[in-house]
Amino acid sequence: MELKLHLGAHRCATTTFQTYLWANRATLVRRGLTSWTPKRTRDGLMRGMLRHPTHISLEGERQALRSTGRMRIEIDRLAREGQSHLLISDAGMIGTVRDNVAEARLYPLLGERLSRFQAPFAGYPLQIGLSVRSYEDYWASSLGMLLARGMPKPSADLLDFLTTQPRRWRTMVRDIAAVFPQAEIIVWPFERFADRPADVLDMFNPGASRGLSYDGTRHSRSGDVARLNEILIQRGETRFDAAPRDGGDRWMPFDEDQARVLRAEYRRDIAWLKGGAEGLATYIDGRQTPAHSPDGAQTITQVAASGVAPERGQDDGIEEGLGGTRAI
Secondary structure (H helix, E strand, O other): OEEEEEOOOOOOOHHHHHHHHHHOHHHHHHOOEEEEOHHHHHHHHOOOOOOOHHHOOHHHHHHHHHHHHHHHHHHHHHHHOOOOEEEEEOHHHOOOHHHHHHOOOOOOOHHHHHHOOHHHHOOOOEEEEEEEOOHHHHHHHHHHHHHHOOOOOOOHHHHHHHHHOOOOHHHHHHHHHHHOOOOEEEEEEHHHHOOOHHHHHHHHOOOOOOOOOOOOOOOOOOOOHHHHHHHHHHOOOOOOOOOOOOOOOOOOOOOHHHHHHHHHHHHHHHHHHHOOHHHOOEEOOOEEEEEEOOOOOEEEEEEOOOOOOOOOHHHOOOOOOHHHOOOO
8 A cells, every 4th residue: 555645735725635535535435545634633543743843741742652553553454455545634744834933934843743654654655745835925825824813913023034934845845855765755836736636636646536526616715805804803903904915805914025035935946846856856837738639639738847957937937826826
């Protein structure tokens, strides 16, 4: 049996993908693919394993040890019962949005968090998937989600810290590869796959999405400016007076200079991934290109980009928000 880990990231259509897996779980099991989403992993299966590494208690360690045993028993059972793949999707394995913002770092202690899963996954072929997103949209979506859950409006200092924080998606790929050096790592851009959970599933298991249902709903999206202002007013706080920078309804807390820096860093990530990612990962571009069927009719084929010469950032269309997926 092969193990597949979908690590998110948060705010990268992860809930949409998990909802898709859950809705089709029975059909997938019949095809030999078991999926674990937070409905399964947070039901005691990973108790003690998803905590912040610096907040572990003795009881937490005992829980984590028991959970390691439970996971191993379940994985071995699925293998004995003839399941060919187990796909685990839980971004909690790499951290939380709240910790990212509180520490102004992109998944700090990622390596320490993932190392807790080495024991239950040992001995099985492993493939790991990660979705990445342009930083100004990733952080805006994260802040918007936390704002709606009670966090105060971000300060100018926090926005500066998030702009200049040193951890990048390419840092995370290196961290993942250090913990699981034998794993195959695949990376894809949120901007092209946000509303394509079937294509994400096919990255892990080609053809697995055949005949599955998807209603097109995007789940767990952060609120727009009007919704965030409504929440602020209900809490007795001042609303956002400025209109959205791009004329739409999404909230963008970063100014033009900060957003320019964040977009440039994302372009460096994409160039690094397209350039081969130091041999650590395969980049799935998701660009739609025309092809021709044998009868001459034009069709659309999804193209994977890996180990090719990097394109100039502004030309690959990702930062401009394909298909309106920049909305938080």
